[in-house]
Amino acid sequence: xxxxxxxxxxxxDHNPNPKPLDYQFETLNLEQGxxxxxxxxxxxxxxxxxxxxxSLNGSLNVNSNNHEQDDGIGLVRGVVLRRTNSEVEVDVNGxxxxxxxGYAGERGSSGVSEDDEIEEVANDSALHEVFDSQAAWLPGxxxxxxxxxxxxxxxxxKHFFILSHSGKPIYSxxxxxxxxxxxxxxxxxxxxxxxxxGDRVKLVRAGKHQVVFLVKGPIYxxxxxxxxxxxxxxxxxxxxxxxxxxxxxxxxxxxxxxxNPKFDMTPLLGGTDVVFSSLIHSFSWNPATFLHAYTCLPLxxxxxxxxxxxxxxxxxxxxLFAILMCKHKVVSLxxxxxxxxxxxxxxxxxxxxxxxxxFRTSESFSPICLPRYNPMAFLYAYVRxxxxxxxxxxxxxxxxxxxxxxDCRIRIEMVLLKSNVLSEVQRSMLDGGMHVEDLPADPLSRxxxxxxxxxxxxxxxxxxxxxxxxxxxxxxxxxxxxxxxRSIYLEQYISSEFSAPINSPQQQKRLxxxxxxxxxxxxxxxxxxxxxQFRRDENxxxxxxxxxxxxxxxxxxxxxxxGLAIKTCNRVCQWVKDVxxxxxxxxxxxxxx
Amino acid sequence: MAxxxxxxxxxxxxxxxxxxxxxxxxxxxFVKGQFVEFQESTIGAAFFSQTLAVNDATVKxxxxxxxxxxxxxxxxxxxxxxAAAAIIVYDISNQASFERAKKWVQELQAQGNPNxxxxxxxxKADLLDARKVAAEEAQVYAQENGLFFMxxxxxxxxxxxxxxxEIAKRLSQVQPAPNPSxxxxxxxxxxxxxxxxxxx
Numbered sequence: 001x002x003x004x005x006x007x008x009x010x011x012x013d014h015n016p017n018p019k020p021l022d023y024q025f026e027t028l029n030l031e032q033g034x035x036x037x038x039x040x041x042x043x044x045x046x047x048x049x050x051x052x053x054x055s056l057n058g059s060l061n062v063n064s065n066n067h068e069q070d071d072g073i074g075l076v077r078g079v080v081l082r083r084t085n086s087e088v089e090v091d092v093n094g095x096x097x098x099x100x101x102g103y104a105g106e107r108g109s110s111g112v113s114e115d116d117e118i119e120e121v122a123n124d125s126a127l128h129e130v131f132d133s134q135a136a137w138l139p140g141x142x143x144x145x146x147x148x149x150x151x152x153x154x155x156x157x158k159h160f161f162i163l164s165h166s167g168k169p170i171y172s173x174x175x176x177x178x179x180x181x182x183x184x185x186x187x188x189x190x191x192x193x194x195x196x197x198g199d200r201v202k203l204v205r206a207g208k209h210q211v212v213f214l215v216k217g218p219i220y221x222x223x224x225x226x227x228x229x230x231x232x233x234x235x236x237x238x239x240x241x242x243x244x245x246x247x248x249x250x251x252x253x254x255x256x257x258x259x260n261p262k263f264d265m266t267p268l269l270g271g272t273d274v275v276f277s278s279l280i281h282s283f284s285w286n287p288a289t290f291l292h293a294y295t296c297l298p299l300x301x302x303x304x305x306x307x308x309x310x311x312x313x314x315x316x317x318x319x320l321f322a323i324l325m326c327k328h329k330v331v332s333l334x335x336x337x338x339x340x341x342x343x344x345x346x347x348x349x350x351x352x353x354x355x356x357x358x359f360r361t362s363e364s365f366s367p368i369c370l371p372r373y374n375p376m377a378f379l380y381a382y383v384r385x386x387x388x389x390x391x392x393x394x395x396x397x398x399x400x401x402x403x404x405x406x407d408c409r410i411r412i413e414m415v416l417l418k419s420n421v422l423s424e425v426q427r428s429m430l431d432g433g434m435h436v437e438d439l440p441a442d443p444l445s446r447x448x449x450x451x452x453x454x455x456x457x458x459x460x461x462x463x464x465x466x467x468x469x470x471x472x473x474x475x476x477x478x479x480x481x482x483x484x485x486r487s488i489y490l491e492q493y494i495s496s497e498f499s500a501p502i503n504s505p506q507q508q509k510r511l512x513x514x515x516x517x518x519x520x521x522x523x524x525x526x527x528x529x530x531x532x533q534f535r536r537d538e539n540x541x542x543x544x545x546x547x548x549x550x551x552x553x554x555x556x557x558x559x560x561x562x563g564l565a566i567k568t569c570n571r572v573c574q575w576v577k578d579v580x581x582x583x584x585x586x587x588x589x590x591x592x593x
Numbered sequence: 594m595a596x597x598x599x600x601x602x603x604x605x606x607x608x609x610x611x612x613x614x615x616x617x618x619x620x621x622x623f624v625k626g627q628f629v630e631f632q633e634s635t636i637g638a639a640f641f642s643q644t645l646a647v648n649d650a651t652v653k654x655x656x657x658x659x660x661x662x663x664x665x666x667x668x669x670x671x672x673x674x675x676a677a678a679a680i681i682v683y684d685i686s687n688q689a690s691f692e693r694a695k696k697w698v699q700e701l702q703a704q705g706n707p708n709x710x711x712x713x714x715x716x717k718a719d720l721l722d723a724r725k726v727a728a729e730e731a732q733v734y735a736q737e738n739g740l741f742f743m744x745x746x747x748x749x750x751x752x753x754x755x756x757x758x759e760i761a762k763r764l765s766q767v768q769p770a771p772n773p774s775x776x777x778x779x780x781x782x783x784x785x786x787x788x789x790x791x792x793x
Binding site: 269352356358361363366 | 612617621633634635636637638639640641658660662663664665668671
């Protein structure tokens, strides 16, 4: 195992005395969540971690240990094709051989080879990550001058490509698509080589790089990454990129390839680089990209009700979906009868709107497609920003509904202004959502009213709401740093605000990646759904708890006490329950429409 | 709306033209008096309204600033249907955009409202050094096709108000009665629209 792998799998390594904790874990009384209990399965944690490592490849991986041992030696070089259940993994062994550490043996020119050694090191350095950091992020495509011969291009940690089945480039995260024609053709050759054998290629591992393939009819998507994310996560990201493309063009773009297999799709996506780059950026800051749930802006119950009521009014008049959002958070949303909106569609739609500056200048009426709703047809979206962050989207099937939707918007805007919804939205944006420092004390030892509610402006000096364990340094009680609570029934999640130790976008991204890994392992069908997971590494303690109703992902100080951490998770769940009226949009589950 | 003895005309106006010709810049200059050097490309179509007074009439423009991107071409009828006026915009420093403009003129002549007032705008007139399309060439083309022609610059505001004013003037002469604005409803199956978007 490589060193980074053993780090992440060293569960409780730092714990000098695991037995009493196990005992504590076992004997804790967990009363929340409609009778769900944390099931004690800590004993085989070590064994499960092993599974974890190999589940990066799912059923594909046959010899990950094998090649990782070769990693340091690098004398043997060869390509091994393995077939298991009609799925193929290609192992490119000997990554320290200069020509093979490039992607899939592409362009091993001697001039570049010496720098490939640096690549392995530079990839791990924090310095290199600056390229991806949120602070440094600017919309739009960067590094267009690069191509696959550029050292800088080859050093990028995560590439995304869209290409056609004839090997024509359609989109590349970095570099100019047209200059990457040769590289695209190589990717296409790999895919078709395996397809000719009646198989499908899903994943190629080459040293630290994973090459993930997703075939969608005539459109191929490829991710080349050395971010150590699980295969399922990278595949999920490719699915979203494909969805974003469908949102812009609909799936009927496939017909162009039926007519002309060599069809060049790049002109059709003209001007959308910014949409894709913003989506890819959101993979590192927006948990909705892997939770498949949306999040609401915390608002007093009455405020959200007022917004919902007026949206309901217009939804009755031929509007398919009426959605009011503030940045990536939902204020309220309403669908026509039996119309349900998938959280992924909401993510892609809001990304499309927020990344395109053009929507901010005026009211717009644009064709868009919701891939999960109907990938074949365009809907028409009336979009209007009501203030700098808040925007209204009215979706309809009728291409001549503009003036009607414009009237609807005028009505909605008037009501929202009158009922102060817009100012409440602004205030909530400033106040933020749930802060771990505000976690109320033990539910049994505090009066109900002490639980902090949103929209009831309490003075910060109101000390009972600021509860801290005496020994906790930073973050919340018991070393709680952060949590995400996902309600399965509502398809919504709430994430606590980032504070003290997890301040930088870089740290946040790392934490989301850790959550992503957790999420993948908890939803791994092969291993059966885990109920709980407790992991400790040098960065943090992660605790995950899955019940039929909700999933909780919590992060603690790496030295946090396990028993206390579990207790704290129970309190978080209670807290979420106490304020669910304010943090979730209730009665709007797509299934109840 | 003003209810004077004057004529009140509601006129739908559509801007068509190649990507980057400056349609949005022209509209923003006319409606908001603004100009940004790097205008982001328009998605679908943006809607603006602006009122102009000409002679004895008040013309309220309902302006559709369409996206020049290829994927939206087949959806253009949705925006120009029922339009009383159109400005076809090209970039004087880009020959291809002039060719694209001619295509739009053809399409409007075939599909558009027959009484439509059409203007040809050679935009980016401030870029004299980079000129690729001669003003005379465009002038001749415009005359042959019954358009009126102006070279404009959204950046310096040259001729921007003038071109809208000229359209308003012509509309007030053409249309003695208020024009019922709005889009004509036509059934276009979404399927067909979508596929046409990609294979036009």
